[in-house]
Amino acid sequence: MQVIRIPVLSDNYIFLLHDPQQNIAVVVDPAESQPVLAELSKLNAQLVAIFNTHHHADHVGGNTGLIKVFPELKVYGGIEDRGRIPGQQVFLQEGDRIQFSDRTANIFFVPGHTRAHIAYYFPPASPGEPGELFCGDTLFAGGCGRLFEGTPGQMVDSLTKLRALPDHTRVWCAHEYTLSNLRFAVTVDAGNADLQKRYQDVKAQRDKLEPTIPSILGVEKLTNPFLRWEEPSLRATAKSDDGIQTFARIRGMKDMF
Numbered sequence: 001m002q003v004i005r006i007p008v009l010s011d012n013y014i015f016l017l018h019d020p021q022q023n024i025a026v027v028v029d030p031a032e033s034q035p036v037l038a039e040l041s042k043l044n045a046q047l048v049a050i051f052n053t054h055h056h057a058d059h060v061g062g063n064t065g066l067i068k069v070f071p072e073l074k075v076y077g078g079i080e081d082r083g084r085i086p087g088q089q090v091f092l093q094e095g096d097r098i099q100f101s102d103r104t105a106n107i108f109f110v111p112g113h114t115r116a117h118i119a120y121y122f123p124p125a126s127p128g129e130p131g132e133l134f135c136g137d138t139l140f141a142g143g144c145g146r147l148f149e150g151t152p153g154q155m156v157d158s159l160t161k162l163r164a165l166p167d168h169t170r171v172w173c174a175h176e177y178t179l180s181n182l183r184f185a186v187t188v189d190a191g192n193a194d195l196q197k198r199y200q201d202v203k204a205q206r207d208k209l210e211p212t213i214p215s216i217l218g219v220e221k222l223t224n225p226f227l228r229w230e231e232p233s234l235r236a237t238a239k240s241d242d243g244i245q246t247f248a249r250i251r252g253m254k255d256m257f
Ligand code: ZN
Pocket: 054, 056, 113, 137
């Protein structure tokens, strides 16, 4: 399974999962249909499924156009998104497993950004290889999604599930927000040397217009303030000794940043 990154709109990424043996593909969160169709015809591949993480327009905007061209494809999304995802046929919940090519994705229910958000995780194909996490707008490189329909407690539970995955997991989040996330992160975790180094590295990458996605989960654990509510440095910034309150206050500061 190859993962192909398609940049669309101002800062979204669509991910195409491609099986070159069978010439089939799955698309994750198609914001638009045209760029996906263009990539599929380059690959000469048939689209067999859409994996949606949540119902926002910049994640499902391409569903209808893709269904028109591939009427047989299956549209997957979270069970709580029933009625909100165009063409949805499969209603997923925590613990479900779905097959693509020779791989199986595990479904995590990760409410917080929306009340219905799910993530798709493909464990490593063989030992030593990375797993692949498609987490939509829940975990970002250096940040996390805004809380539109969920509480800080729900988001902490959701991020706790994702944080438990192996360090070498590749994080395929849906937006190129990394630089602005890190610009904020250094203001709340200034003494974190790993974070300072990452901020410099990402600045250099973005100067060259290089993508910063996928990121590596182990790097997120060391540098992402929204995975570090237990850390004394972040608790000091938040003036709290409680994990959820620390997370909530840091999230609030980011909303105002
Ligand atoms: Zn969203």
